[in-house]
Amino acid sequence: MQYFPIPGNSKEGVGHVNDLETMYIRKATQGDARAFEALIRPYERKVYNMALRMFHQEADAWDAAQEILLKAYRNLPGFKFESSFSTWLYRVAANTCIDLYRKQKRKRERECSLDQTMEERPDGLHRLVASKGDTPEEALVRKETILEVHRAIEALSPDHRMVIVLRDLQGLGYKEIADILECSEGTVKSRISRARESLKRILLENREQTAGQIVP
Amino acid sequence: MKCKEIEDLLFLYGEGECTKEETALVDHHLATCDNCREILALDKELLSTLQSLGSLEQELPEGFHNTLMEKVHALQSPIPKVSWFRRIHPGIYGAAAAMLLLVALLGSFLQPGPSPATGTSESAFQEGAALDAVDSSMAVMESAETPEGAVPEVAMKAEDAAGGARDVAPAAPSKDRNAVLVVVLLSTAWILLADFFLERRQGSR
Numbered sequence: 001m002q003y004f005p006i007p008g009n010s011k012e013g014v015g016h017v018n019d020l021e022t023m024y025i026r027k028a029t030q031g032d033a034r035a036f037e038a039l040i041r042p043y044e045r046k047v048y049n050m051a052l053r054m055f056h057q058e059a060d061a062w063d064a065a066q067e068i069l070l071k072a073y074r075n076l077p078g079f080k081f082e083s084s085f086s087t088w089l090y091r092v093a094a095n096t097c098i099d100l101y102r103k104q105k106r107k108r109e110r111e112c113s114l115d116q117t118m119e120e121r122p123d124g125l126h127r128l129v130a131s132k133g134d135t136p137e138e139a140l141v142r143k144e145t146i147l148e149v150h151r152a153i154e155a156l157s158p159d160h161r162m163v164i165v166l167r168d169l170q171g172l173g174y175k176e177i178a179d180i181l182e183c184s185e186g187t188v189k190s191r192i193s194r195a196r197e198s199l200k201r202i203l204l205e206n207r208e209q210t211a212g213q214i215v216p
Numbered sequence: 217m218k219c220k221e222i223e224d225l226l227f228l229y230g231e232g233e234c235t236k237e238e239t240a241l242v243d244h245h246l247a248t249c250d251n252c253r254e255i256l257a258l259d260k261e262l263l264s265t266l267q268s269l270g271s272l273e274q275e276l277p278e279g280f281h282n283t284l285m286e287k288v289h290a291l292q293s294p295i296p297k298v299s300w301f302r303r304i305h306p307g308i309y310g311a312a313a314a315m316l317l318l319v320a321l322l323g324s325f326l327q328p329g330p331s332p333a334t335g336t337s338e339s340a341f342q343e344g345a346a347l348d349a350v351d352s353s354m355a356v357m358e359s360a361e362t363p364e365g366a367v368p369e370v371a372m373k374a375e376d377a378a379g380g381a382r383d384v385a386p387a388a389p390s391k392d393r394n395a396v397l398v399v400v401l402l403s404t405a406w407i408l409l410a411d412f413f414l415e416r417r418q419g420s421r
Contacts, residue, residue, distance in 0.1 A: 033285065036288060037285055044276055045273070045275070048274070048276055048277070048280065049274055058277065062277060062280065066280075066283065066284055070284070070288065073288055073291065142268075146265060146269050149262070149266060149269060150269060164266070168263065168269075168270060169266065170270065171270055189228065192227070193224060193227055193228070196227050196262065199262065200258070200259070200262060203262070
């Protein structure tokens, strides 16, 4: 039996502080864990995928998404209804991801061997890419291209990676990203432009390196 | 328009986010520039791959939701908790700081000036008492660090001052007083700062 209806199923849809969400937020702020459960149900998967896109490893994404949602619960009294709940949640997610990413990067640099490649990682992306119904040749090209871009994203700075994740992978609008990052739309546009230029440069450099390895 | 300026707009143009004016400028430039057309094709390819990557959304891992809810239940209420002491006495730190300041100010007013004429035994007694008060208030704040011998020493110096050394203002007790005042003022500042940051930390949780 469903204790609370899911807010995403209401007429207003996800992304607005509708009456149902408002009620859940107020109850959750008073310590009602079940109201919080109903509130975050429609966003849990989005938050997990955002973390996965930032960290690329399932274990890290699990930890990050758990931390984001717990932080959202703890900080819920600070939600002032000035933006949509999803924008606020994305803001918590973006800040937490950047903090964790910087910490983990330092940790990884100390612990991980440099020659560990993406193919060796238990990354769910491989399963997803392979599961699409292409011919074997098409699937191979598709997989290679996607993994190539995936690898290039990993080489971006945390700030650039964040805007690429929000805009190109999560598909959010410029206005919403500006609200999440608390800056102007113009700043977001130029930051995304620079991030994409960096991504393109990394891709070209990687391609040149690969070509150099193949041709003796 | 130069190629560099157009290049900056190509991603936005590729995803249809340019303004009408920008679109017209890019269209005009692309009609005559092969290089920028190639860059646009590359940008569009990258945007398309990114979209494909974005469409690959994974399911929530098994047990994720239950683990999260266990943690949420363990946290109980998200309302910031304030200690019972703070709840009962909301202004306790401010009051402590005010008391310290008052003692420090009283101490400085009661101390005799450099003129020997004011140095009566009564004022020396008051001065000793004021310093004792300062020291005892310090003992509350810094119970571990308060030098037990400091009070008798100051009292002794006060007695000396009362006993006849009226012509010359005693240099050593004056230094002691200054040191005590500095310590009291630093303690006050420390309490106020600690209170401010504790308040902020609780507010941001």
